[in-house]
Amino acid sequence: MTWQEQKLPADHPPVKSGGVGVLLVNLGTPDAPDTPSVRRYLKQFLSDRRVVEIPALVWQPILRGIILNTRPKKSAHAYSQVWTDKGSPLAAITAEQAEKLQERLGPVREGDVRVDWAMRYGNPSIPDRLQAMLNAGCERVLFAPLYPQYSGATTATAVDDAADALKAMRWQLSLRTLPPYHDDPVHIAALARDIGAQLDALDFAPELLLLSFHGMPQRTLELGDPYHCHCRKTARLLEEALARPDLRIRTTFQSRFGPAKWLEPATDDVLEEEAKAGTKSIAIAAPGFSADCLETLEELAIRGREQFMEAGGEKFAALSCLNAGETGMDMLETLIRRELSGWI
Numbered sequence: 526m527t528w529q530e531q532k533l534p535a536d537h538p539p540v541k542s543g544g545v546g547v548l549l550v551n552l553g554t555p556d557a558p559d560t561p562s563v564r565r566y567l568k569q570f571l572s573d574r575r576v577v578e579i580p581a582l583v584w585q586p587i588l589r590g591i592i593l594n595t596r597p598k599k600s601a602h603a604y605s606q607v608w609t610d611k612g613s614p615l616a617a618i619t620a621e622q623a624e625k626l627q628e629r630l631g632p633v634r635e636g637d638v639r640v641d642w643a644m645r646y647g648n649p650s651i652p653d654r655l656q657a658m659l660n661a662g663c664e665r666v667l668f669a670p671l672y673p674q675y676s677g678a679t680t681a682t683a684v685d686d687a688a689d690a691l692k693a694m695r696w697q698l699s700l701r702t703l704p705p706y707h708d709d710p711v712h713i714a715a716l717a718r719d720i721g722a723q724l725d726a727l728d729f730a731p732e733l734l735l736l737s738f739h740g741m742p743q744r745t746l747e748l749g750d751p752y753h754c755h756c757r758k759t760a761r762l763l764e765e766a767l768a769r770p771d772l773r774i775r776t777t778f779q780s781r782f783g784p785a786k787w788l789e790p791a792t793d794d795v796l797e798e799e800a801k802a803g804t805k806s807i808a809i810a811a812p813g814f815s816a817d818c819l820e821t822l823e824e825l826a827i828r829g830r831e832q833f834m835e836a837g838g839e840k841f842a843a844l845s846c847l848n849a850g851e852t853g854m855d856m857l858e859t860l861i862r863r864e865l866s867g868w869i
């Protein structure tokens with residue numbers, strides 16, 4: 526739909542009435558853990574030129590001819606292992622974060638803050654939720670990609686999508702974006718508190734804590750993407766804030782995809798290498814993810830455990846992300862209120 530065709534239903538509330546919106550955004554997920562749904566999702570995700578930086582003429586035949594014929598079945602199986610009665614964990618947790626943030630910012634009356642959530646790929650889409658906010662009277666929207674570390678493949682493509690949605694509006698919303706918060710003291714303190722509490726609640730004392738971040742092609746670092754530096758900085762500050770001199774801590778990168786060289790060291794390689802070198806007990810945290818998802822619940826908690834145990838490890842714990850827990854919500858509320866200053 527173009528802005529010339531944009532129409533509102535007859536029973537619609539007045540467009541724009543000074544309201545403020547907050548849109549929490551995450552990566553996206555399939556609608557169901559089955560092969561056709563995963564194929565649809567992967568087609569949209571992996572066709573994004575911010576995610577796969579290979580010329581379309583070269584990449585699209587590989588994507589359509591090979592990847593979309595093989596990966597969806599395998600990934601659907603992985604999704605089915607972590608799917609919940611509220612749907613995909615990533616979507617369910619993001620919805621809960623939005624609900625809890627709404628409670629903290631107050632009930633929605635005209636002119637008040639309206640909190641919603643959207644996904645960059647799949648549903649609910651960013652254009653759909655921005656239009657819904659406009660229809661509900663929001664003149665100003667804080668667009669909040671929930672990625673602590675910035676990368677072109679996550680933060681920037683979400684902002685691109687919002688900007689494209691604005692292109693279709695005659696009377697645009699005013700948009701602010703939440704900056705990356707990888708080194709924000711409020712974020713580091715929340716991670717240290719939450720991870721510290723989870724470590725203390727374990728029935729064993731791990732010899733090693735792995736901080737596993739989602740990987741990216743090494744080339745993106747060479748092209749100037751700050752993602753790798755942001756991950757390293759989060760890890761360094763978190764290690765300082767945890768202040769556990771007896772705990773060895775290592776940073777790794779997970780979810781390698783395709784034949785290109787990705788950021789190293791790879792989480793799966795390190796799990797195996799550590800077990801073979803005699804490390805018996807490990808805890809693993811994923812401070813690059815604001816919500817648990819396939820990559821933490823299946824890749825780390827299920828496959829990571831298998832890899833470590835099969836290579837000789839004995840005790841393994843996958844720690845949760847901040848999700849919609851009190852510590853995570855306190856942090857999110859602080860970051861969001863700060864960005865809303867002057868608006869509310």
Ligand SMILES: C=CC1=C(C)c2cc3[nH]c(cc4nc(cc5[nH]c(cc1n2)c(C)c5CCC(=O)O)C(CCC(=O)O)=C4C)c(C)c3C=C
Pocket residue numbers: 552553554555567575576577596600613615672676678679739740741742752780782813814817818819820
């Ligand atoms: C947290 C930051 C993320 C970065 C950076 C990122 C880069 C990136 N990812 C792929 C390929 C895949 N990622 C997949 C899942 C996935 N990725 C992130 C986050 C980042 N990705 C999340 C939160 C998720 C989980 C989604 C969910 O539904 O729970 C997948 C899909 C699953 C699968 O088939 O394995 C792929 C594929 C690339 C190529 C990339 C490059 C920059």
Ligand SMILES: [Fe+2]
Pocket residue numbers: 739780
């Ligand atoms: Fe990914």
Ligand SMILES: [Fe+2]
Pocket residue numbers: 780819820824
């Ligand atoms: Fe993965």
